[in-house]
Amino acid sequence: MSDEWNGRGWRALLTEVQFASKWFEVRRDDALRPDGSRGVYDHVIAPPAVTVLAVDGLRRVAVTRQWIYTHREPQWRLPAGRVDDIDRDPEDAARRELAEETGYSATGWCPLGTINCADSLTNHRDHSFLATGLTDRGVRQLEPGEADLEVHWLPADELVAMVLDGKLPHAGSSFAVLVAKVRGLL
Template sequence: MNGHPNGSSPQGAAGGRLIADTPESWDVVESRHRFKGHIIDVVTDTVRMPRDEVAERDYVVHPGAVAALALDEHDRVLLIRQYRHPTRHLMWELPAGIRDVAGEPLVETAARELAEEAGYRAETWYTLADLRSSPGMTDERVRVFLARGLTKIPDEENDFVQRHEEIGMPIEWVPLADAVEKALMGMIHNSTAVAGILAAYAASVEGFALLRPADAPEA
């Protein structure tokens, strides 16, 4: 849908607003590139708002990312700890990475990150959650997968060379219920990890039967 909103909203079967994010693009009067980096760009768009006003919106253009919530047969979540320089914190996270291989299915990207960062492979994959990490400042999309049927990759088969922040990353297996508690108590702050942990816990109530397949389309 193009143009700007007229005050109406999609309606559900019961006459209420449909609770689902929907595509929409408001008119861009001008677009200026402020910065081009190795991974991200920074852009300022002048956007036409309702009542024919215009406003500038700065945002980060990002290639997107994937994450893997690996859950073992004892319902333990695999967490890694990585230094994040912008926050000046060592943060507990899910194995994750940028969508940096053109045309690669997202589940294959997630499987590669799980293998490289944690040394595990999974037999079955499901789509757990689709996130917009910070929609007021970036177009980044993150798909979180649930990985089950885990096996350790023998060291001699894993030729990934860890560099920079990845060197010496510890791995911990945390019971899913404990991970939920740590997220709610403010002990885990990474937004993808928090969302994935809570989504997995909610999905476990139905035995994960409501999850989408790994190749589910993105909105």
């Protein structure tokens, strides 16, 4: 496979898939750098994800707590998940993830931005959204790995303090909270 990116002189001379699953792919690229030297780049190709900052009329935020297998600990994070093939776009995925994890829907949606996650390792990107005008539909649709997922409603100021204290380690969650705070949305 040969590919040139943005005319900047980088070229993948050969891409080999080292591992593939329904969740991600590990690739090894033999690449030509702009200076003419070659290098090998191992990286993970992953689908994009979404994170939802759902804020109710009392300035409380929906925050989940669950066991995160890869980190071997329970963590606080905002409702989040990957963009699936059934989703039209990241906002559609955000609507689905909010409903699945919390049972809530929202009438107001505002994109907060996109963050690259571990970009020396992966192409994974997380799209963050602010959700307002919340309605409790009362039905959650959790996946088997989310059986322990709890939903808590925390005051916005407490959530900002958690980010600053390192107690909300999920990159997309911290990004969404800080962007909303800086923009005066939280």
